[in-house]
Amino acid sequence: xxxxxxxxxxxxxxxxxxxxNPDVIAAYPITPQTHIVEHLAELVANGELDAEYIPxxxxxxxxxxxxxxxxxxxxxxxxxxxQGLALMNEVVYVAPPMRLPIVMAVANRSLSAPLSIWPDHxxxxxxxxxxxxxxxxxxxxxxxxxxxxxxxxxxxxxxxxPVMVHLDGFTLTHVIEPIIFPTQEAVDKxxxxxxxxxxxxxxxxxxxxxxxxxxxxTETKWAQEVALNNSKKVILKxxxxxxxxxxxxxxxxxxxxxxxxxxxxxxxxSSGETASVAIDELRKEGMDVGQxxxxxxxxxxFKELREAVKDADVLIVMDRAISFGGPGGPLAxxxxxxxxxxxxxxxxxxxxISLGGRDTTVSGFKEIVNxxxxxxxxxxxxxxxxxxxxx
Numbered sequence: 335x336x337x338x339x340x341x342x343x344x345x346x347x348x349x350x351x352x353x354x355n356p357d358v359i360a361a362y363p364i365t366p367q368t369h370i371v372e373h374l375a376e377l378v379a380n381g382e383l384d385a386e387y388i389p390x391x392x393x394x395x396x397x398x399x400x401x402x403x404x405x406x407x408x409x410x411x412x413x414x415x416x417q418g419l420a421l422m423n424e425v426v427y428v429a430p431p432m433r434l435p436i437v438m439a440v441a442n443r444s445l446s447a448p449l450s451i452w453p454d455h456x457x458x459x460x461x462x463x464x465x466x467x468x469x470x471x472x473x474x475x476x477x478x479x480x481x482x483x484x485x486x487x488x489x490x491x492x493x494x495x496p497v498m499v500h501l502d503g504f505t506l507t508h509v510i511e512p513i514i515f516p517t518q519e520a521v522d523k524x525x526x527x528x529x530x531x532x533x534x535x536x537x538x539x540x541x542x543x544x545x546x547x548x549x550x551x552t553e554t555k556w557a558q559e560v561a562l563n564n565s566k567k568v569i570l571k572x573x574x575x576x577x578x579x580x581x582x583x584x585x586x587x588x589x590x591x592x593x594x595x596x597x598x599x600x601x602x603x604s605s606g607e608t609a610s611v612a613i614d615e616l617r618k619e620g621m622d623v624g625q626x627x628x629x630x631x632x633x634x635x636f637k638e639l640r641e642a643v644k645d646a647d648v649l650i651v652m653d654r655a656i657s658f659g660g661p662g663g664p665l666a667x668x669x670x671x672x673x674x675x676x677x678x679x680x681x682x683x684x685x686x687i688s689l690g691g692r693d694t695t696v697s698g699f700k701e702i703v704n705x706x707x708x709x710x711x712x713x714x715x716x717x718x719x720x721x722x723x724x725x
Contacts, residue, residue, distance in 0.1 A: 338514050343474035344369035344507045346515075347439055347499075350481040352383050353521045354437075357408035357528075360388040360399035364418035365451050366503035367441040371413050393418040397425035397436075404434035404496075405542060407533030409485065412436065415503055416443035416457045423461065429496040430465030431558045432543050435488035435530065436496040438466075439481065442603070443503040444690045452691020453503040455603065455654040458631070459664045465558055467497040467565055468631040472606045474511035477501045479582055482521055486572045489528045493565045500631070502604040504691065516580055524579050566633050586635030587642045591617060592624030597707055598646045598680070599699070600669065602628040603654065605688055612699035623703060628665070636672045649680040650706035653718075654688050662686060662718025681710040684718040694721065 341349075348370050351359070359378070361371035377383040386403075390396045393414050404410040414422055419440060429436050442458050444450040458468070467487060471477045477499065484497040501507060516524075534540070546554055570586075577583035590610055592598055601609045606627045613625045626642045628635075643649050653663020661667055666684035673679035683706040687694045694702075702721055709719070 338512045340510050341474075341513055342369065342508060342510050343477055343501065344441075345373050346474050346511075346513045347477045347481055347501070348373035348377070349515065350478040351411050352377055353516065353518060354411075354482055354485045354525060355409065355522075356383075356385050356411045358386045358388065358400070358403035358410045359412065360390055360396045360403065360410070361412045362390050362393045362396045362414070362418065364393065364415050366443060366453075366507045367413045367415040367418070367439070369507065370439055370441070374411075393422040394425055397422045397429070400436045401425065401428060401432070401434060404429070404436050404530070405432070405534050407528065407530040409489070409528040410436045411438070413439040413441065415441040416445055419457045419461060420445060423464075426461055426464050426466070428543060430562070431554060433494040433561070434496060435494055435528070437481070437484045437488055438496065438498050439477075440498050440500050441503040441507045442500055450690040451503070453505055454689045454691065456656075458500050459655045459657075461498070462632070462664060465495070465562055466632065467493075467495055467562065467569065468500060469497065470500045470602045470629060470631055472506075472602075472604045472627065474506065474509070474513050475582070476584070477506070478513055478515065479576065479580070480584065482516070482525060483572050483576055483584075485528075486525050487565065487569055489530070490568045490572075491529070491531060493561070493568050494530075495561060495565055500603070506604045520579060524576065563633050566630075566635075569630065584629055585638070586628075586630035587638040588627045588629055589642055590625040590627070592626050592642060594645050595622050595624030596646055597621065597623040597648045597650070597703065598643055599623070599625050599650045599652060599703060599706075600628065600665070601625065601652045602631070602665065605652065605654070605694060608694065608696055609652070609699045612696045612703065615696065616700055616703060621703070634668055634672070639669065639672050640676065643680050644678065646680045648683065648707055648710040650683045650685065650703060652702070653684060653686045656686055656689070656720075666718065683709050686718060686720045687722070692722065698722065
């Protein structure tokens with residue numbers, strides 16, 4: 335029997351972690367991530383989750399503790415956001431080359447200054463090149479599902495890399511949505527026990543993450559790059575098997591009315607659902623327009639993106655962060671790179687939207703699409719457009 339429950343998304347994500355049966359949770363509270371780890375602390379304290387909960391003194395310490403627990407072979411989870419992720423940044427870089435399968439939820443929030451607790455993707459972009467597998471969700475059900483899937487991916491012997499699950503702060507973390515929770519039995523069948531192949535052992539002491547001189551450093555980084563790119567096969571398999579077990583399918587690039595459409599918009603995160611309503615209205619008004627959603631941020635799905643836009647003349651990319659002093663939004667930069675040396679490519683128009691939690695409404699998305707089509711036809715003196723700015 336399928337049970338649908340109305341629950342805050344943060345609480346639902348924490349319950350998904352519980353279903354994954356972690357061994358260690360090390361975390362420090364920061365808005366808007368706090369409810370995730372707060373609920374996990376309650377579950378541990380109440381005896382509902384048999385795990386070690388480490389209430390550390392900072393996000394830097396949280397990830398440091400996660401490195402140790404994962405290296406010892408423990409299934410490990412943490413969560414953070416914004417300035418917490420920035421403080422954690424030094425240690426975030428350490429997990430991938432050490433091949434430690436940590437899962438971390440990131441409740442996306444703008445970076446200071448000025449101080450803001452509201453969501454955009456500046457914190458996500460700050461860790462773009464850390465080497466973590468990164469999945470972006472747009473609603474609570476996706477957050478629950480992909481948290482469970484993340485453990486399956488991270489701990490696969492062919493992967494052994496950490497995974498971030500990104501969900502927008504407040505507009506997703508703090509809303510109540512209807513969630514279908516899988517049974518514990520079904521999750522146990524889908525998610526095998528963690529069998530980390532080289533756990534630390536006091537009886538056989540080793541050093542990890544040691545000093546690397548120049549004559550081997552490049553090779554270690556290349557090995558990390560190869561491992562991250564190779565993880566895509568396991569990600570696709572994990573999504574496919576999740577669909578067979580639970581009936582919900584995820585893809586690196588997901589399509590909405592995009593087949594054959596000459597104008598496409600590309601979104602990622604929770605704003606994608608609002609954009610879908612705008613697409614519906616524009617199509618009723620006669621515009622040949624569709625949408626694609628990015629689900630996998632790293633490794634970047636070059637092949638799937640090219641396939642999704644093969645018939646399009648115009649691709650309007652929605653960024654929720656600025657690459658300051660650069661060409662606009664980081665997502666658009668990646669998209670443009672995807673068409674390097676491609677004979678057939680759409681005209682890419684970049685809009686930066688919804689910084690610091692500012693809403694982009696259905697009418698706003700319709701305005702952006704119409705303006706993007708006009709820019710594609712006539713050109714623009716700007717490298718990118720920023721929507722709704724008060725100049």
